[in-house]
Amino acid sequence: MRAVIPISSVRKSDIQLVGGKGASLGELITARVVVPPGFVVTTEAYRAFVEYNDLAPLISKLERREGDPLMLGQRIRTVMLKGEMPPDVARELEKAGGSLRGKWLAVRSSATYEDSPEFSFAGVHETFLGVPGDSYVDYVRKVWASNFEDRAITYKLDRGVPPSRVLMAVVVQELVSADAAGVMFTLDPRNGDRSVVVIESSWGLGEAVVSGEVTPDRFVVSKVTGEVIKREVSYYKNRAYLLREGKVEKVEVNNERAAQPSLTDEQVLRLADYGVKLEKYFGHAVDVEWAVASGDAYILQSRPETVWSTRKREGVERSGDVIKDIVDTLLTFKLK
Amino acid sequence: MSEARFPFPDELKLPENVDPDTYKRMYLYYRLPSSILFGGAPPKELLEFERRQFWFQDAMHHYDVMYPLDDIHPTYWSIALSSYNSRIFVVPPANGIAHRLVNGYLYITPIPVLDEGEIKKRLEYFQRRAGYYYQNWIDIYEKYWKPEAEKIIREMEELQFRDLPQYEDEEVVTRHMGISPSAYGLVENWLRLLQLELKLWWKHFEMLNLGYAAYLLFYQFLKEKFPDIPDQHIALMVAGIDVILFKPDLELRRLAKLAVELGVDQKIASFNDAYEMERALSNDGDVKVQQWLAEWNNAKYPWFYYTTGIGFYHHEPRWIDDLNIPFGFLKDYMAKVRRGEPLETATERLRAQRDEIANKYAELLSPEDRKAFYEYLNIARRVFPYVEEHNFYVEHWGHTVFYRKIREVASILKGHGFIEDVDDIFYMNWWEVYQALLDIVASWAVVMPEVGRHYWPQEIRRRKEMLAKLKEFRPPPALGKPPEVITEPFTIMLWGVTKDRVEDWLGTAGAAGKVIKGFPASPGVVEGRATVVFTVEELDKVKEGDILVCPNTSPAWGPVFAKVKAVVSDIGGLMAHAAIVAREYGVPAVVGTGNASRVIKDGQRVRVDGYKGVVEILD
Numbered sequence: 001m002r003a004v005i006p007i008s009s010v011r012k013s014d015i016q017l018v019g020g021k022g023a024s025l026g027e028l029i030t031a032r033v034v035v036p037p038g039f040v041v042t043t044e045a046y047r048a049f050v051e052y053n054d055l056a057p058l059i060s061k062l063e064r065r066e067g068d069p070l071m072l073g074q075r076i077r078t079v080m081l082k083g084e085m086p087p088d089v090a091r092e093l094e095k096a097g098g099s100l101r102g103k104w105l106a107v108r109s110s111a112t113y114e115d116s117p118e119f120s121f122a123g124v125h126e127t128f129l130g131v132p133g134d135s136y137v138d139y140v141r142k143v144w145a146s147n148f149e150d151r152a153i154t155y156k157l158d159r160g161v162p163p164s165r166v167l168m169a170v171v172v173q174e175l176v177s178a179d180a181a182g183v184m185f186t187l188d189p190r191n192g193d194r195s196v197v198v199i200e201s202s203w204g205l206g207e208a209v210v211s212g213e214v215t216p217d218r219f220v221v222s223k224v225t226g227e228v229i230k231r232e233v234s235y236y237k238n239r240a241y242l243l244r245e246g247k248v249e250k251v252e253v254n255n256e257r258a259a260q261p262s263l264t265d266e267q268v269l270r271l272a273d274y275g276v277k278l279e280k281y282f283g284h285a286v287d288v289e290w291a292v293a294s295g296d297a298y299i300l301q302s303r304p305e306t307v308w309s310t311r312k313r314e315g316v317e318r319s320g321d322v323i324k325d326i327v328d329t330l331l332t333f334k335l336k
Numbered sequence: 337m338s339e340a341r342f343p344f345p346d347e348l349k350l351p352e353n354v355d356p357d358t359y360k361r362m363y364l365y366y367r368l369p370s371s372i373l374f375g376g377a378p379p380k381e382l383l384e385f386e387r388r389q390f391w392f393q394d395a396m397h398h399y400d401v402m403y404p405l406d407d408i409h410p411t412y413w414s415i416a417l418s419s420y421n422s423r424i425f426v427v428p429p430a431n432g433i434a435h436r437l438v439n440g441y442l443y444i445t446p447i448p449v450l451d452e453g454e455i456k457k458r459l460e461y462f463q464r465r466a467g468y469y470y471q472n473w474i475d476i477y478e479k480y481w482k483p484e485a486e487k488i489i490r491e492m493e494e495l496q497f498r499d500l501p502q503y504e505d506e507e508v509v510t511r512h513m514g515i516s517p518s519a520y521g522l523v524e525n526w527l528r529l530l531q532l533e534l535k536l537w538w539k540h541f542e543m544l545n546l547g548y549a550a551y552l553l554f555y556q557f558l559k560e561k562f563p564d565i566p567d568q569h570i571a572l573m574v575a576g577i578d579v580i581l582f583k584p585d586l587e588l589r590r591l592a593k594l595a596v597e598l599g600v601d602q603k604i605a606s607f608n609d610a611y612e613m614e615r616a617l618s619n620d621g622d623v624k625v626q627q628w629l630a631e632w633n634n635a636k637y638p639w640f641y642y643t644t645g646i647g648f649y650h651h652e653p654r655w656i657d658d659l660n661i662p663f664g665f666l667k668d669y670m671a672k673v674r675r676g677e678p679l680e681t682a683t684e685r686l687r688a689q690r691d692e693i694a695n696k697y698a699e700l701l702s703p704e705d706r707k708a709f710y711e712y713l714n715i716a717r718r719v720f721p722y723v724e725e726h727n728f729y730v731e732h733w734g735h736t737v738f739y740r741k742i743r744e745v746a747s748i749l750k751g752h753g754f755i756e757d758v759d760d761i762f763y764m765n766w767w768e769v770y771q772a773l774l775d776i777v778a779s780w781a782v783v784m785p786e787v788g789r790h791y792w793p794q795e796i797r798r799r800k801e802m803l804a805k806l807k808e809f810r811p812p813p814a815l816g817k818p819p820e821v822i823t824e825p826f827t828i829m830l831w832g833v834t835k836d837r838v839e840d841w842l843g844t845a846g847a848a849g850k851v852i853k854g855f856p857a858s859p860g861v862v863e864g865r866a867t868v869v870f871t872v873e874e875l876d877k878v879k880e881g882d883i884l885v886c887p888n889t890s891p892a893w894g895p896v897f898a899k900v901k902a903v904v905s906d907i908g909g910l911m912a913h914a915a916i917v918a919r920e921y922g923v924p925a926v927v928g929t930g931n932a933s934r935v936i937k938d939g940q941r942v943r944v945d946g947y948k949g950v951v952e953i954l955d
Binding site: 224225 | 427428429430455459462463466467470549550552553556561562563564565566569693696697700708711712715825859861945947948
C-alpha cells in the first residue's frame with residue numbers, strides 16, 4: 001500500500017490513486033514545471049481507513065438508500081474524524097508530515113470522479129487553506145469526511161454517482177508565501193499573438209491580479225528568441241495580499257515599491273519557459289496561475305486558453321500576386 | 337488632434353543679427369521660403385502651398401545647418417527621389433518630397449496623392465513598371481546597378497582639375513583643337529562633377545523606395561499576424577549575412593586578427609599616429625610587417641572610403657582622409673583579440689540564425705499564411721541587400737571621391753586668393769563655384785584682374801558669421817499644421833514621422849518634459865550619464881559608459897558605439913541608421929524622439945528604455 005506519494009512523483013496516469021486534482025498536478029510535473037512542494041494522501045490510504053474502521057457496510061447502505069442518507073452520512077463522518085487510523089497509514093502520514101512542521105498548508109480534496117468532464121463536483125468537497133503543518137492529519141480527516149457532507153451526498157445521489165466509488169485522495173501542499181504572483185498566457189490575450197508569452201504580475205499573492213484590484217506589471221517574452229521583448233512596469237501596484245500566519249492579509253504597498261518591477265528578467269524567463277512547456281505538453285495555449293517565493297517560481301494551476309484558441313484564424317487578404325500585395329500595402333500603410 | 341500647430345515657415349523669422357540678403361544669396365532661390373525670397377509680399381500660390389504642407393526638419397540626414405555647397409545633396413536627392421515616385425515608377429499614393437531652407441535648416445514635406453481616381457490611374461503604371469524591377473531585381477542590382485554606380489564613381493575620380501598654364505600647348509594648334517582645353521576642361525569638369533553627382537543620387541533612389549515597399553509588405557504582414565513582434569526580429573529575418581556596408585569594419589577586424597597572428601600587433605600598437613606608423617613600417621625589414629602593411633594598404637580601396645558621419649557634410653571625417661580614425665579602431669580590435677575577446681557583436685550572431693528565426697515564426701502560422709510568409713520573406717530578402725548596401729556606394733565611397741574632387745577645385749580657388757582655406761569653398765554654392773571658375777578663366781583669357789579675390793573672402797567671412805549664428809538656433813522639429821492622418825508610407829517608414837510622434841513633439845516642445853517618447857529601436861533598459869552630441873567633431877567628448885544623445889547617428893561611427901551604453905536620437909524610423917547600428921552593437925536605443933537632443937542637457941542622468949521607446953530624465 002502507498003498511503004502517501006510525493007507530488008514530484010505523481011503522474012497523470014495515477015488518477016485512481018491521487019484523484020482528479022492530484023492527477024492534474026501530475027500533468028504539470030510530467031510537463032516538467034515546478035509546483036509547490038507537498039504530497040498526496042492516496043485513495044489507498046482512504047480505502048485502508050474505510051476498511052480498518054469497517055465503514056463499507058454503512059456506505060453501501062447509503063448507496064442503497066436504506067434509511068436516512070443524511071443520518072448515515074453523519075455517522076460515517078464521525079468515524080472519519082474520530083476513528084482509529086490504520087497503523088501503517090498513520091506511520092506514513094507521520095513520516096510525510098515531518099517536513100511540514102511549522103509550515104502553512106493547503107489541504108485539498110482530490111476525489112476520483114472529480115474534475116471528470118461529466119461531473120464538476122465544484123465546491124462539493126472541502127478545501128482548507130492556512131492549515132498548520134503540525135495538525136494536517138486532522139484536516140485530511142476533515143476532507144475525507146467531506147465526502148459524506150450533506151451536500152456531497154445529495155450531489156452524488158441526485159446524479160447517480162455511487163458514493164462507494166468516489167474515493168477521496170487529499171492533496172497536501174505548502175502554501176506559497178508569494179513575493180509576487182499573477183497569471184500567464186502562452187499567447188497575447190489582447191490580440192491573439194501566438195509568438196509570445198504574456199505575464200502579468202504584482203506583489204504578493206495572485207489575488208491582487210486575479211481580482212483586478214491592481215494594474216499589474218506586464219512582461220512579454222518572445223517564444224522565437226526567448227528574450228523579454230516588452231516590459232510595462234505599472235506604478236499602481238499599491239495593494240497586495242500577503243500570507244501571514246497562514247491567513248491572507250490585505251496590505252498597502254508604499255509608492256516606491258509599487259513602482260518597481262515585481263519580477264526580475266530571470267524570473268520572467270523562467271516562468272515563460274514553464275508556459276511554453278505546458279503549451280507543448282497540452283498541445284494548446286494555456287492560461288496559468290503562478291507564484292514566485294524566495295526567488296523560486298511555481299506553477300499553481302494551468303487551464304486551456306479559450307478565447308483566441310477557439311477563434312478561427314482569418315487569413316490575410318491576398319491577391320496571389322506579390323506586386324499587387326505590395327501596392328495594397330502602400331495604399332493602406334499606417335503605423336502606430 | 338487639437339488645434340495646436342507649429343509655426344508656419346513664414347512665421348519663423350531669421351534671427352535679428354542675420355542679414356536676409358546674405359542669407360538669400362547663399363542658396364538656390366527656389367529652395368528658400370517665399371517670405372524670404374520675396375520679402376514682405378510673397379505670391380499667394382507659394383505662401384498657400386507652404387502653409388498647407390506639414391514640414392518636418394530632416395535631422396536624420398541634415399542635422400547641421402546647411403552649408404551652401406553641401407546643400408547640393410538635398411537639392412539632388414529631392415529631384416532623384418521625387419522623380420522616381422512621381423514620374424518613373426508612378427507610386428500610386430506618393431509624389432515627391434519638397435524642401436525649404438528655413439533659418440539654415442532643411443525642412444521637408446512629402447507630397448501625397450489623395451485623389452482616389454488619380455491613385456487608380458497610377459496603379460496601372462506602377463504595377464507594370466515596379467513589377468519589372470521586382471522580377472528582375474537581382475539582375476538589375478548585380479549586373480547593372482553596381483557596375484554603373486562604380487562607373488560613375490570612377491568617372492568622378494578621373495576628372496582632373498588643374499590650374500591654367502601661361503600659354504596653351506602647341507598641339508592645340510597642330511591638332512586644331514578649336515578650343516582652349518585648359519580653360520574649357522576646368523569649367524567642363526566642374527559641370528561634369530556636378531552631373532555625375534546628380535546621376536549618383538539617381539542611382540541611390542533607383543531601387544530604394546521599391547525596396548522599402550517590398551520590405552513594408554513583409555513588415556505589415558508580420559505586424560498583423562504577430563502584433564507584438566519587435567521590429568528587430570523582422571529586420572533580422574531579412575538582413576543579409578554578408579553586407580557591404582559592414583565590410584569596412586570587418587576589414588579592420590580582419591587586419592587586427594592578422595596582426596596578432598603575425599605577432600606584429602605590439603609593434604603596430606606602439607604608434608600614436610597612423611601616418612607615422614605607415615612611414616616606420618614601410619622601412620621595416622621584417623617580412624611579416626611587410627605582409628601586414630600590404631594588407632592594410634590593400635584594404636584602403638574602397639573600404640576606407642568611408643565616412644564617420646551620414647555622408648552629407650564636408651566636415652564629416654572620412655577614413656581615407658584621416659587614417660587615424662580606422663587606426664584607432666584597429667588598435668581597439670587588436671587589444672580585444674589579444675585579450676581573447678570575440679569581435680563579433682550579438683546581432684551578428686543572431687544574423688546567422690535568421691533562417692531559424694524565420695522558420696519559428698512560420699511554424700506559428702496556418703498553412704495558408706505560411707505560404708504567404710515565405711513569399712513575402714523571399715521578396716523582402718531579394719530587395720534587402722540593396723536597401724542595406726546602397727549607402728556604401730553613394731554616401732561613403734561616392735561622396736568621399738566627390739568631396740576630394742571639390743577640394744581639388746578649392747585648391748585652385750585658394751591659389752587665386754578667392755578663398756583663404758580649402759574648406760571655405762563649402763560656403764559657396766555650386767553655381768557660385770561655376771561663376772568663380774568663369775571669373776578665373778575670363779581673367780586669364782582677357783588678362784585682367786580677377787574680381788573674385790576681392791569679392792569672395794569678404795562674402796565668405798559674412799557667411800561664416802551668419803552660419804555660426806544659425807548653428808545656435810535650435811530649429812523646431814516641424815513647421816505648419818499637422819495633418820489629421822499621416823499616410824505617406826515612405827515618410828513613416830524612413831523618417832518615423834507618425835501622428836503619435838508629432839503629438840509628442842507638440843507636447844514636449846515647450847515644457848521641459850521629464851519623459852521623452854520615441855521609437856523603441858533596440859531593446860534593453862539602462863541608466864547613465866547623457867552626453868549630447870550635435871556634430872561629429874564633438875564625438876570625442878563621449879566617455880566610456882555614457883548615453884549618447886544626438887540629432888542622428890550613422891553606422892560609420894562604428895566602434896564608438898562599443899563605448900556607449902545607449903543611444904537616443906531625434907529622428908529615425910524603422911530603417912534609420914541609428915536603429916540599425918544600435919542593434920548591431922547590442923545597445924539599447926530610442927530613436928525618433930523629435931527633440932531629445934534639445935531637451936536633455938549634457939551630464940544629466942537619464943534612463944533609456946529600448947523596449948518601450950521612452951527616455952526619462954532622472955535629475
